[in-house]
Amino acid sequence: MIERPAMARVCYSAGVPGGWRENRRMAQDHDHDADGHHHGSELSEMQLRVRALETVLAEKGYIDPAALDLMIEAYETKIGPHNGARVIAKAWSDKTFRQALLADATKAVRTLGLVNPVGDHLIAVENTPELHNVIVCTLCSCYPWEVLGLPPVWYKSAPYRSRAVNDPRGVLADFGVTLPSDTQIRVWDSTAETRFIVLPMQPVGTQGWSEEKLATLVTRDSMIGTGLPKFPSEVA
Amino acid sequence: MDGIHDMGGMHGFGKVEPESNEPVFHASWEGRCLALNRAMGAIGAWTIDEGRAGIEQLPPEVYLAASYYGKWALRLHNMVVARGLAGADELAAGHKLHESEPPARRLAVADVPRTLNRGSFERSAATPARFAVGDRVRAKNMHPPTHTRLPRYARGHVGLVEAIRGCHVFPDSTAVGGGEDPQWLYTVVFAARELFGAAADPTLKVSIEAFEPYLESAQP
Numbered sequence: 001m002i003e004r005p006a007m008a009r010v011c012y013s014a015g016v017p018g019g020w021r022e023n024r025r026m027a028q029d030h031d032h033d034a035d036g037h038h039h040g041s042e043l044s045e046m047q048l049r050v051r052a053l054e055t056v057l058a059e060k061g062y063i064d065p066a067a068l069d070l071m072i073e074a075y076e077t078k079i080g081p082h083n084g085a086r087v088i089a090k091a092w093s094d095k096t097f098r099q100a101l102l103a104d105a106t107k108a109v110r111t112l113g114l115v116n117p118v119g120d121h122l123i124a125v126e127n128t129p130e131l132h133n134v135i136v137c138t139l140c141s142c143y144p145w146e147v148l149g150l151p152p153v154w155y156k157s158a159p160y161r162s163r164a165v166n167d168p169r170g171v172l173a174d175f176g177v178t179l180p181s182d183t184q185i186r187v188w189d190s191t192a193e194t195r196f197i198v199l200p201m202q203p204v205g206t207q208g209w210s211e212e213k214l215a216t217l218v219t220r221d222s223m224i225g226t227g228l229p230k231f232p233s234e235v236a
Numbered sequence: 237m238d239g240i241h242d243m244g245g246m247h248g249f250g251k252v253e254p255e256s257n258e259p260v261f262h263a264s265w266e267g268r269c270l271a272l273n274r275a276m277g278a279i280g281a282w283t284i285d286e287g288r289a290g291i292e293q294l295p296p297e298v299y300l301a302a303s304y305y306g307k308w309a310l311r312l313h314n315m316v317v318a319r320g321l322a323g324a325d326e327l328a329a330g331h332k333l334h335e336s337e338p339p340a341r342r343l344a345v346a347d348v349p350r351t352l353n354r355g356s357f358e359r360s361a362a363t364p365a366r367f368a369v370g371d372r373v374r375a376k377n378m379h380p381p382t383h384t385r386l387p388r389y390a391r392g393h394v395g396l397v398e399a400i401r402g403c404h405v406f407p408d409s410t411a412v413g414g415g416e417d418p419q420w421l422y423t424v425v426f427a428a429r430e431l432f433g434a435a436a437d438p439t440l441k442v443s444i445e446a447f448e449p450y451l452e453s454a455q456p
Binding site: 046047048049050051052053054055056057059060061062063064066067068070071072074075076079080116117118119120121136138139140141145146149150152153154156157158159160161162163164165166167168169171174175181182183184185186187188189190191192193194195221226 | 241242243244245246247248249250251252253254255258260261262263265267268269270271272274275276279281288291300303304305306309310312313316321322326327328329330331332336338339342343344345347348351352353354355356357358385386387389401402404405407421423425428431432436437439440441442443444445446447
């Protein structure tokens with residue numbers, strides 16, 4: 001019942017079975033082979049497999065390919081970390097909203113009227129000078145799509161999923177982030193249908209900025225906890 | 237299932253490699269694959285938990301070697317065939333070879349907004365929550381061969397109930413076709429030294445979202 005593809009047909013990066021690494025490398029190497037006849041690469045294998053699935057499922061009446069087009073367009077253009085950045089910027093500039101966000105993020109974010117309604121149990125966790133929060137899903141790839149879009153490859157990768165829970169400082173170093181040695185770290189493993197977003201600390205020197213300008217400081221990684229917001233000098 | 241997907245706390249996978257200016261999809265088939273999987277979920281071909289179990293059942297060497305959307309494509313293929321939605325011969329041929337019953341539901345353009353919303357998994361509770369905020373609980377030493385959301389690194393360890401998140405669809409049940417069987421869900425927080433031993437970072441705490449059947453009382 002479970003298909004086991006021949007290993008020779010799965011793409012390796014320099015002989016290392018590091019599927020978490022190959023995504024972009026293979027795309028760069030092979031994406032131009034649009035005819036899908038590049039035998040031996042995962043791309044052609046997967047391109048053909050996905051094409052066959054779409055064709056057969058459409059012929060049998062399960063899906064309309066035009067609906068797939070619309071879904072892809074939404075993920076590419078509408079659903080992304082710019083939505084989360086709006087949430088964080090509002091929390092920085094509006095104390096009432098900040099309290100509402102920390103009390104019930106699903107409800108608070110819904111009031112912003114983002115393109116997508118927020119699913120149940122979005123939970124905002126607040127960074128402070130004493131505490132830094134990091135979000136992971138060790139079992140798969142759970143991620144707050146509504147506010148951050150689709151997760152990046154590294155979030156779904158074995159190195160991140162394995163190390164985030166027992167070596168978050170090492171993971172942060174991979175992102176170029178160093179925290180004081182006495183900062184408490186809290187890792188949230190998203191093992192159910194609750195979803196987490198980090199409310200990072202507002203950068204010093206940005207009090208009184210407009211929500212729009214504040215949003216430019218908010219990086220995707222700062223809302224996952226693997227990064228910090230930009231310095232004001234980076235966006236001024 | 238004690239599979240390769242349960243990666244928390246493992247060693248040897250190397251550094252995290254963030255990609256600057258990463259595109260949403262690295263190849264067009266990835267977007268088609270994501271949308272196809274979402275579409276089949278939206279028409280009720282399988283539940284989110286059955287889908288996750290489908291990924292976990294890929295052979296470990298395939299799980300590690302395939303890309304993220306590569307795993308989704310293999311899962312979709314396996315589940316479509318296993319449920320008789322299309323034949324392996326048809327997927328190999330790339331087009332329909334047999335007439336089959338028309339599907340009960342079809343994912344149409346008008347359904348797209350609904351598919352972009354995350355489902356709601358909270359349900360009304362039949363019984364009161366067994367644990368309260370502040371309770372000491374132990375994650376059970378359990379090793380079901382089927383889908384579970386209790387990660388291995390937490391099993392057998394004692395933590396504190398930090399929050400009660402409501403009563404939710406129980407993945408261990410839905411993944412094996414056992415119905416929703418809603419269970420209370422808790423945030424349980426552990427000291428890293430409890431999970432990973434004396435050498436662990438003393439400033440670190442890790443929480444999981446634990447369904448009630450994963451927990452037993454550890455009150456003194």
